[in-house]
Amino acid sequence: MDFVVEMLHIRKEFPGVVANDDITLQLRRGEIHALLGENGAGKSTLMSILFGMYQPDKGTININGAPVKIANPNVANNFGIGMVHQHFKLVSNFTVTENIILGNELTRMGTLNIQAAARKIEQLSKHYGLNVDPHAKIEDISVGMQQRVEILKMLYRNAEVLILDEPSAVLTPKEIEELIKIMLNLVKEGKSIIVITHKLKEIKAAADRCTVIRRGKTIGTVDVKTTSEAQMAEMMVGRGVSFKVEKTAGKPGDVILKLDHLTVKNNKNVAGLKDFSLDVRAGEIVGIAGVEGNGQTELVEAITGLRKAESGAILLEGKDIVRDSIRERIDKGIAHIPEDRQKRGLVLDYTLEDNMILEVYNKEPFSKGGILKRSAIRKYASDILSSFDVRSGRGPLSVSRSLSGGNQQKAIIGREIELNPSLLIAVQPTRGLDVGSIEYIHKRLIEHRDKGKAVLLISLELDEVLNVSDRIAVVNNGELIGVVNAAETNEQEIGLMMAGVGKGGAQ
Ligand SMILES: Nc1ncnc2c1ncn2[C@@H]1O[C@H](COP(=O)(O)OP(=O)(O)OP(=O)(O)O)[C@@H](O)[C@H]1O
Numbered sequence: 001m002d003f004v005v006e007m008l009h010i011r012k013e014f015p016g017v018v019a020n021d022d023i024t025l026q027l028r029r030g031e032i033h034a035l036l037g038e039n040g041a042g043k044s045t046l047m048s049i050l051f052g053m054y055q056p057d058k059g060t061i062n063i064n065g066a067p068v069k070i071a072n073p074n075v076a077n078n079f080g081i082g083m084v085h086q087h088f089k090l091v092s093n094f095t096v097t098e099n100i101i102l103g104n105e106l107t108r109m110g111t112l113n114i115q116a117a118a119r120k121i122e123q124l125s126k127h128y129g130l131n132v133d134p135h136a137k138i139e140d141i142s143v144g145m146q147q148r149v150e151i152l153k154m155l156y157r158n159a160e161v162l163i164l165d166e167p168s169a170v171l172t173p174k175e176i177e178e179l180i181k182i183m184l185n186l187v188k189e190g191k192s193i194i195v196i197t198h199k200l201k202e203i204k205a206a207a208d209r210c211t212v213i214r215r216g217k218t219i220g221t222v223d224v225k226t227t228s229e230a231q232m233a234e235m236m237v238g239r240g241v242s243f244k245v246e247k248t249a250g251k252p253g254d255v256i257l258k259l260d261h262l263t264v265k266n267n268k269n270v271a272g273l274k275d276f277s278l279d280v281r282a283g284e285i286v287g288i289a290g291v292e293g294n295g296q297t298e299l300v301e302a303i304t305g306l307r308k309a310e311s312g313a314i315l316l317e318g319k320d321i322v323r324d325s326i327r328e329r330i331d332k333g334i335a336h337i338p339e340d341r342q343k344r345g346l347v348l349d350y351t352l353e354d355n356m357i358l359e360v361y362n363k364e365p366f367s368k369g370g371i372l373k374r375s376a377i378r379k380y381a382s383d384i385l386s387s388f389d390v391r392s393g394r395g396p397l398s399v400s401r402s403l404s405g406g407n408q409q410k411a412i413i414g415r416e417i418e419l420n421p422s423l424l425i426a427v428q429p430t431r432g433l434d435v436g437s438i439e440y441i442h443k444r445l446i447e448h449r450d451k452g453k454a455v456l457l458i459s460l461e462l463d464e465v466l467n468v469s470d471r472i473a474v475v476n477n478g479e480l481i482g483v484v485n486a487a488e489t490n491e492q493e494i495g496l497m498m499a500g501v502g503k504g505g506a507q
Contacts, residue, residue, distance in 0.1 A: 003062070004029045004192045005050065005081070005161055010059035012045055014402070016393030019045040020056070021216040025194075027161065032183055032193045034207040034224070036200075036236050038434040039406025040391040042216045043196045044086075047163050050194075051083045052076040082154025083163040086405060086432075087342065088146055092139040096132055097121055100153045124155050129185050143292075144175035151182065162186065164195045166405070168202055169432050172292050172460060180206045198406075198434050200229040212236050237436040245439075247446045249487075250470035253282035254317075256454035257303070257423050262312035264298040266478075271310065272298035274478045280423065285445060285455040287469030287486070289462060289494050295478035296458050297339070300427055303456075304336045305329045316423065330359050335421035337413055337429050339458075345412040346400045353381035353396035356415050380418075388414035389440070405432045410441075417444055424448055427458045442468050462491055476500040 005027040012020040019042040027033050037043050048054045050061065052070035060067050063079050070076050076083075090099050097118045118134040125132045130148045138146060147167060154162055164183075168176045183193055183206055197203060203210055203224055210227070212219040212235040219235050233241040257280040266272025273295040280286045290296055301307035303314055305326040313320050321329055338344035346355050357366050357377055365376040381396040388410045392398035400408060409432055416424065426445060430438040445468060449455050459465050465472055466486055474481045474497035481497045 001026075002029045003027060004064060005194075006060075006062040007046065007050060008060045008062070010046060010049060010061075011057045012042075012049060012054060013057055014045075014393050016398075017391075018216050020049070023059075023213060023216070023218050025211050025218070026221070027192050027194060028209070029192050030187050030190055031208040032187055032195060032206050034203040034210040035194055035196045035213070036198070036203065036210055036232060037213040038215075038236055039410065039432075039437055040404040041213045041236075041434075043213065044165060044404060046213075047083065047165060047194065047196065050076070051081060051163060077157050077159070080158060080160035081163065082157060082159030082161070084147065084150040084154065084165065084167060086165045086169065088150055090138045090146055090149060092137075094138060095134070096136050096138065096141075096149050096152075097134040099138060099149060100134075100156050104157060121152060121156060124152055128155065128189065129182060142175075143170050144172065144178070147171070147179070148182070151186075160191060162191055162193045164193065166196050166198070166432060168197060168199055173462065176202065198432065200232055200435070203232065204229060214238060233435050236434065239436075241435050241439060243435070245442045245446070245467040247468075248450075250284040250449060252284040252470070253452060255279045255315075256282050256317055257456065258313070258315040258318075259299075259303075260313040260315065262299075262302060262314060263310045264295075264302045264307060265310055266298055272478050273302065275312070276475075276478070276480050277312075278473055278480065278483070280454045280456050282422070282452045282454055283449055284470045285449050285457055285468055286483075287457045287459065287465035287472045288475060289459075289465045289472050290475035290498055292460055294475045294498075296427075296475065298478070299475075300336070300339075300425055300458060303329075303423075303425060304334060330419075333422035335359075335416040335419045335424050337416050337424070337426045339427040339431075341405075341408050341412055346408055348399075348401040350400055351396065352385065352390070352392060352398050352400055352403070352411060353377050355400050355411065356381035356384055356396070356418075358415070359419060384414040384418050385411065388444075389437070390414065406434060406437060409433060410437060413441055413444070417448060420451075421453065423454045423456065425456045425458070428460065429457070430459075430461070430464060438464075462494060466491065466494065474498055 003026045007025045010020050010023045023046055035043050049056050052072045052075050097114060100121055101117045121134040130152060132148050132152055167179060187193060207224045209221055210224050210232060211221040259276055259278045262276045263271050264273040288296055302309045309322055314322050316332055360366055365373055367373060378396050390407050390411045392403050392407060413429055430441050445455055457469055469486045471483055472486050473483045474494060476498060
């Protein structure tokens with residue numbers, strides 16, 4: 001068999017955790033190979049080893065049949081291996097071309113030949129159907145386009161093996177479709193791809209084979225065509241997983257959050273949210289459906305106090321909070337699971353336990369007279385971490401940065417739900433989570449609702465909005481297009497409304 005990469009019996013240990021325990025993955029030339037596993041199963045670690053960022057404690061890597069040592073990412077590049085990380089590594093005020101050639105500059109007699117580089121990038125972009133403008137600035141292009149720049153960066157360096165780490169987590173459904181097309185184009189041209197993803201649907205649509213790992217161990221490699229989504233999910237989690245969200249009808253009570261003709265400016269200083277009115281009641285989950293960038297960020301930031309509202313009112317349990325500080329809003333009962341877990345959700349260099357008390361450290365029993373009470377903090381944090389199954393090497397004492405992305409997300413969700421807020425704002429709560437964790441988080445959101453609390457769910461996953469919400473408010477271009485009952489609508493109707501067509505009536 002023609003394997004371009006073989007990772008055989010790989011072991012990698014971190015303090016307190018064996019991230020990879022005898023893992024084997026063999027990549028055939030010209031295939032798309034999915035790497036599937038729960039949050040913290042060891043996927044990123046394995047790929048970081050292949051990309052030369054970590055050295056394995058045991059095991060061998062063969063490239064084109066010959067054993068190699070990949071000392072660092074430059075060596076990986078020289079072996080034809082490229083990687084697109086979950087969090088892109090682009091300089092936002094540089095152009096596409098400048099980013100791509102960074103560290104690999106074409107020079108002619110000592111001067112940078114940017115035109116030649118731009119021409120090469122244009123050719124590559126055309127050849128692989130990427131549609132990237134080499135002269136655009138990173139800060140002006142969409143996330144999907146930025147990801148293509150990362151792909152181009154690999155191609156520019158002649159990568160033969162492309163590693164994509166959860167590439168669809170940041171994309172809109174349409175961008176995901178385009179990415180799948182691009183991946184299929186790449187393998188048609190002879191490249192080989194390893195893709196880490198939690199989305200079984202995408203594995204079915206794009207991958208040839210799938211290797212499943214669980215808690216650091218290989219469970220097996222399967223042919224995607226002949227294996228169902230449910231079978232793959234079961235291999236991954238070790239039990240059957242329900243894809244359907246179980247919930248009874250909501251029992252909406254008093255209005256908890258009232259948005260009254262709210263207008264909020266976006267970063268470009270024009271109205272990103274326009275004259276927006278919506279009620280969220282106790283005992284209900286209201287989902288916001290919309291294509292990314294249609295006012296969701298402005299909406300959430302105005303409610304949480306991260307952004308000023310231009311006009312209109314925000315009432316929490318009947319009282320206007322528009323002029324309240326962020327802390328005052330938290331104290332009044334608003335909790336927020338933010339979209340960007342690394343920037344807004346966690347202080348990455350703090351321990352997990354310190355992150356668990358970010359909003360309450362100044363209260364008893366966590367501090368008294370300005371002195372932190374460690375034992376109370378540790379107990380509080382440990383309880384959240386075990387109830388949300390946050391897996392890490394040293395429990396509450398783990399540095400948050402060392403956690404896998406999905407476990408970071410679970411820690412944030414646990415912290416916010418534990419505040420028992422009257423209004424929980426959940427933005428993309430299950431982004432990057434495995435199917436088992438998604439099932440659990442959905443259950444907890446519904447439990448929170450059933451305690452008589454209000455939940456505002458903002459998600460780009462239409463399935464999630466449809467399954468979890470009681471009512472769905474659709475936004476387009478910063479305006480409310482309509483509100484519909486989740487039980488009485490479907491993907492088509494919501495999709496049309498997201499495009500700005502039609503209005504529901506369940507306000
Ligand atoms: N640098 C590190 N130091 C200590 N522990 C680490 C480090 N990197 C990873 N780990 C631990 O190794 C385990 C595997 O993590 P890894 O990031 O490989 O998981 P993953 O499968 O990619 O998860 P996810 O789907 O959540 O991204 C986790 O328990 C994580 O906490």
